[in-house]
Amino acid sequence: xxxxxxxxxxxxxxxxxxxxxxxxxxxxxxxxxxxxxxxxxxxxxxxxxxxxxxxxxxxxxxxxxxxxxxxxxxxxxxxxxxxxxxxxxxxxxxxxxxxxxxxxxxxxxxxxxxxxxxxxxxxxxxxxxxxxxxxxxxxxxxxxxxxxxxxxxxxxxxxxxxxxxxxxxxxxxxxxxxxxxxxxxxxxxxxxxxxxxxxxxxxxxxxxxxxxxxxxxxxxxxxxxxxxxxxxxxxxxxxxxxxxxxxxxxxxxxxxxxxxxxxxxxxxxxxxxxxxxxxxxxxxxxxxxxxxxxxxxxxxxxxxxxxxxxxxxxxxxxxxxxxxxxxxxx
Amino acid sequence: xxxxxxxxxxxxxxxxxxxxxxxxxxxxxxxxxxxxxxxxxxxxxxxxxxxxxxxxxxxxxxxxxxxxxxxxxxxxxxxxxxxxxxxxxxxxxxxxxxxxxxxxxxxxxxxxxxxxxxxxxxxxxxxxxxxxxxxxxxxxxxxxxxxxxxxxxxxxxxxxxxxxxxxxxxxxxxxxxxxxxxxxxxxxxxxxxxxxxxxxxxxxxxxxxxxxxxxxxxxxxxxxxxxxxxxxxxxxxxxxxxxxxxxxxxxxxxxxxxxxxxxxxxxxxxxxxxxxxxxxxxxxxxxxxxxxxx
Numbered sequence: 263x264x265x266x267x268x269x270x271x272x273x274x275x276x277x278x279x280x281x282x283x284x285x286x287x288x289x290x291x292x293x294x295x296x297x298x299x300x301x302x303x304x305x306x307x308x309x310x311x312x313x314x315x316x317x318x319x320x321x322x323x324x325x326x327x328x329x330x331x332x333x334x335x336x337x338x339x340x341x342x343x344x345x346x347x348x349x350x351x352x353x354x355x356x357x358x359x360x361x362x363x364x365x366x367x368x369x370x371x372x373x374x375x376x377x378x379x380x381x382x383x384x385x386x387x388x389x390x391x392x393x394x395x396x397x398x399x400x401x402x403x404x405x406x407x408x409x410x411x412x413x414x415x416x417x418x419x420x421x422x423x424x425x426x427x428x429x430x431x432x433x434x435x436x437x438x439x440x441x442x443x444x445x446x447x448x449x450x451x452x453x454x455x456x457x458x459x460x461x462x463x464x465x466x467x468x469x470x471x472x473x474x475x476x477x478x479x480x481x482x483x484x485x486x487x488x489x490x491x492x493x494x495x496x497x498x499x500x501x502x503x504x505x506x507x508x509x510x511x512x513x514x515x516x517x518x519x520x521x522x523x524x525x526x527x528x529x530x531x532x533x534x535x536x537x538x539x540x541x542x543x544x545x546x547x548x549x550x551x552x553x554x555x556x557x558x559x560x561x562x563x564x565x566x567x568x569x570x571x572x573x574x575x576x577x578x579x580x581x582x583x584x585x586x587x588x589x590x591x592x
Numbered sequence: 593x594x595x596x597x598x599x600x601x602x603x604x605x606x607x608x609x610x611x612x613x614x615x616x617x618x619x620x621x622x623x624x625x626x627x628x629x630x631x632x633x634x635x636x637x638x639x640x641x642x643x644x645x646x647x648x649x650x651x652x653x654x655x656x657x658x659x660x661x662x663x664x665x666x667x668x669x670x671x672x673x674x675x676x677x678x679x680x681x682x683x684x685x686x687x688x689x690x691x692x693x694x695x696x697x698x699x700x701x702x703x704x705x706x707x708x709x710x711x712x713x714x715x716x717x718x719x720x721x722x723x724x725x726x727x728x729x730x731x732x733x734x735x736x737x738x739x740x741x742x743x744x745x746x747x748x749x750x751x752x753x754x755x756x757x758x759x760x761x762x763x764x765x766x767x768x769x770x771x772x773x774x775x776x777x778x779x780x781x782x783x784x785x786x787x788x789x790x791x792x793x794x795x796x797x798x799x800x801x802x803x804x805x806x807x808x809x810x811x812x813x814x815x816x817x818x819x820x821x822x823x824x825x826x827x828x829x830x831x832x833x834x835x836x837x838x839x840x841x842x843x844x845x846x847x848x849x850x851x852x853x854x855x856x857x858x859x860x861x862x863x864x865x866x867x868x869x870x871x872x873x874x875x876x877x878x879x880x881x882x883x884x885x886x
Contacts, residue, residue, distance in 0.1 A: 308737075332733060335767070337760035340726045344764065347730015350715075353737065355730075371757070374720050375727060379708060 280448040281393065281481065288448040289423035293386055294322025296430035297356055301327055304434055306354040310334060312341040318358035318388045319446045338363045342371035342383075349381035354434050361387035361402030361443060365409060376439045377412045383440075384433045390419070390443035390480060391531030392560055392579065397567035402443075403560050406508055407536020409441055416440040416462065417509040419531070419538075421483035423449040425506055428460035436462060443480055443531075452484045453504075463507045465515035471499030474588055475519055478529035479505045479538050482558070482579065486529045489584040498592065508538065513545045520546065520553045525591055527556040529584065534559040556591060558584060602817055606649070608881065610816050613683050614644035615877040618846050619870060620679035624695035624702070626866040631696070631704075634850065634859040636676035638780045638813065638841035639747070643680040645819045646745060650827070655685040658712040662742065665731050667716045669724020669748040670778070674706035681713045722755025724748055725775060729761055732770040732834075743827060746775045751783030753794040759804065765834040766805025774826050775806075775836040778813065780843050784857045801836045813839030847872045 282288035289295075301307040301323065313336040315321045324331040332348075334340045338359055345355040357364075364372065364387045376383045387405070394400045409417055416438060420426045426445065433440045453460075456468045468483070469490060476486040483504045490500035503519050505512060520526065530538035539557035546553050560577055574580035578587060617640040625631035647653070651664045668677050675695060681687060687701075694700035703710050707717040716727050728746035735742055752758055765773055777797065781788050789795060801808040807829065811818040819839065826835040844850030844859065847869045853859065861869065 332768070334764045337764060339722070339757040340729065340760040340764045343723065343726020343728075343757070343761055344730040344733060347727045347732070348734045348737075349730070350727070351731055351734025351738070353734055370720055371723060371726070374717060375723055378717060 281445055282448040282450045287451045289427070289451050290448050291319035291322050291446070292423035292426040292449050293430065293444055293446065294319040296427045297323045298326045300431045300434050301330060303431065304354065306352060307434055308332065308348055308353050308355050310341055310345055310348075310355055310357040312336060312338050312359045312363070314359050314388070317360075317446065318386060318444060320356070320358045320386070338368040339371050342368045342376060345383045346371070346375040346379070346381060349376075349383045350379075354382050354384070356384045356386055356434075358386045358388070358444070360389045360400060361405040362389065362400060364441070365402065365405045369408060372409075373412050377414045380414045380438050382437055385439075385441045386444045387441065388444040388446045392565060392570065392573055392577065393445070393481070393531070395568050395570055395573060398564045401565050403533045403565060404536065405443065406532050406538075410509055410536065410541070414438050415509065416507065418442040418462070418506055419480040419508050420445060420460070420506050421480060421504060422452040424451055424453040424458070425460050429462070429506070432460070432462045445481060450484055452487065458504075460506060463510055463512060465503055465505040465507075465512035467515075467519070468502045468504050469500065471501040473498040473524055473592065474500040475522070475524045475526045476500065476502045476529050477505060477516060477519070477526070477538070477542055478502060479508060480531040482529040482531050485579070485581050485584055488581040489588065492581070492585045493588055496589070498588070505538065508541060511541050511545065513549070516542060516545050517549055517551065520551050525556070525588065526553055527558055527588070530559040531579070532559055533562055535562050558587060602820060604884070607816055607820070607884070610644045610648050610820065611877070611880065613648035614641045614816070615873065616683050617644055617676065617679040618873050620682050620689070620692055621675050622866065622869050622873065623692045624675040624678060625861065627693055627695045627697070629863065630858070630860070631675055632672045632858065633675070633861060634782070634843035634856070635670075635673050635778070635780065636679065637845045637847060637850065638843050639673055639676050639778055640679070640846070641814045641816055642747070642776060642778070642819060642839055642841075643676055644683070645816060645823060647680040647684045649820060650823050651745070652742065653684060653713075655713075658686065661740075664742050665715050665744045667718075667724055667728055667731070667744065667746045668706050668714065669716070669718045669746055670721065670752060671705035671707070671718030673747070674702065674704060677706055677714065678702045678711070681711075686713045721749070721752040722757040725758050725761035725765070728773055728775070729765050729768070729770060732765070732773040733768065735772055736770075742772070744773045746773065748775060748777055749783075750777060750779045750781060750788040750794065750797070751791070753777065753797065754792045762801065762804045762806065769832045770834045771832050773834040774823070775834070777836060777838045778841055779838050780841045782843050782855050782857060787855070797838050801838075805833055807831045807833040807835045808838065809836070810838040810840070813841035814845055846876050848876065
């Protein structure tokens with residue numbers, strides 16, 4: 263590899279805000295547009311951000327409805343405090359920042375002010391898992407692990423633009439607090455190719471197959487769907503159960519897919535500690551089901567900084583790495 | 593530095609009515625603390641005059657409709673002052689006096705630290721310090737959205753000024769010109785490990801709030817006339833800034849032997865002292881009433 267190639271690689275991923283690949287069907291800023299629509303339907307909806315409207319697609323809402331938007335500056339605790347107060351007054355706030363800041367820095371506020379009071383505050387937080395090459399300061403590989411023990415809190419890990427667009431009005435309509443792992447910028451549109459609609463709290467079987475079952479959430483659902491197509495060429499039947507709501511978790515839908523003699527894998531854009539793998543494992547153990555679950559996810563380590571394609575390969579979460587992992591396991 | 597307003601002529605009956613309320617709030621606080629044999633009695637006694645001015649005079653509230661849209665919102669950021677708040681709410685007829693006997697008991701509506709999910713009239717769950725002012729911002733924003741002219745009052749403590757989130761919230765309130773927000777800082781110079789000014793001094797507090805873009809006042813937290821005058825002026829002012837009143841208070845105020853006791857965050861009172869405390873409170877209240885009646 264010569265030097266110019268490695269520089270090219272770096273540029274291709276480290277700074278990119280878009281998840282969609284060139285030529286892929288995508289929706290630009292799905293959250294922002296969905297929120298404008300939700301706010302047109304529901305007078306109670308307001309938006310807030312802590313100096314990251316532009317980087318969480320909330321600028322679309324801010325520019326369309328400036329009188330319903332609050333900028334609080336780089337102050338995440340104040341962001342959640344203001345959202346709490348607005349919800350107490352009957353408004354339905356959507357507050358955006360990066361996942362790392364909402365969860366690590368402002369957790370006490372999220373837990374005690376929002377979750378304990380069971381208020382309709384909706385947190386939409388960008389850079390879940392490995393969607394940035396900045397390393398641990400920006401990559402929320404631990405947000406689900408942090409938030410799962412917060413009572414009352416609904417946690418949503420959308421796969422694509424379709425999930426985000428359909429989730430927003432449902433998050434606004436549900437009474438309690440929610441946390442959504444936001445995909446931003448040009449977000450792929452994938453799920454409309456399947457017989458699918460997002461339903462809060464529900465898992466959906468996107469495709470069936472006799473040999474392999476992926477239980478996946480977030481952007482990993484798109485990757486396992488791609489992997490399924492590859493594996494199909496090898497003659498393997500691959501099922502994909504998409505679980506966009508991580509809490510409350512649709513245990514019933516998962517249990518219905520187990521015990522069929524298939525290779526079962528979880529696929530998550532999160533540390534394998536405290537995320538989907540753990541959620542599925544406790545479902546399996548709690549119901550006394552004898553099933554081995556193979557985790558695909560981010561390792562229990564601080565992620566390297568670098569270009570996303572390189573890092574996806576390095577940590578085994580690229581389509582190619584997933585396909586290879588399954589081939590070796592079958 | 594400190595802007596202390598000169599006492600203006602206020603109706604003596606109004607002042608006396610507030611003093612009577614303060615006296616009862618102190619008695620109610622003692623009743624609750626005695627039930628548990630302990631409690632944050634020092635703080636409850638120090639804040640009683642402020643709560644009396646609010647609950648007996650300034651706050652627009654309906655005890656029969658605690659969640660009325662047309663109410664002022666009083667938020668206790670310092671959740672451990674709960675017994676003082678329950679006392680004030682009892683004074684405002686939210687609860688019968690008998691319910692004070694349930695303080696901090698099993699299934700009581702009066703938990704040791706005040707929470708909005710337990711008690712009618714308790715607006716926020718305090719306790720984890722540094723939360724209140726940020727929530728007050730959101731409520732003030734919400735009231736403005738609705739076109740309501742009601743106010744948000746947020747009671748915080750000097751120790752709580754050490755929390756960075758308090759200052760995040762202070763900046764946001766000023767930036768958004770939340771002139772319907774009145775913060776009150778109980779400056780009793782006491783926090784868990786000792787005197788606040790010796791733990792992490794935030795003085796000059798008035799200057800700090802002014803530098804953050806607030807309209808700031810400071811007065812004696814036991815001078816009912818000064819408290820009332822300041823709170824009226826802060827509320828009625830056309831100034832676009834959020835408001836803060838820093839009140840200098842004495843832990844255990846009204847019970848001489850508690851005022852004189854070694855200052856502690858969690859004041860100890862022995863079993864035989866409770867009756868004496870009630871007596872001393874009555875004595876000091878009568879003395880104050882006679883003095884002002886002259």
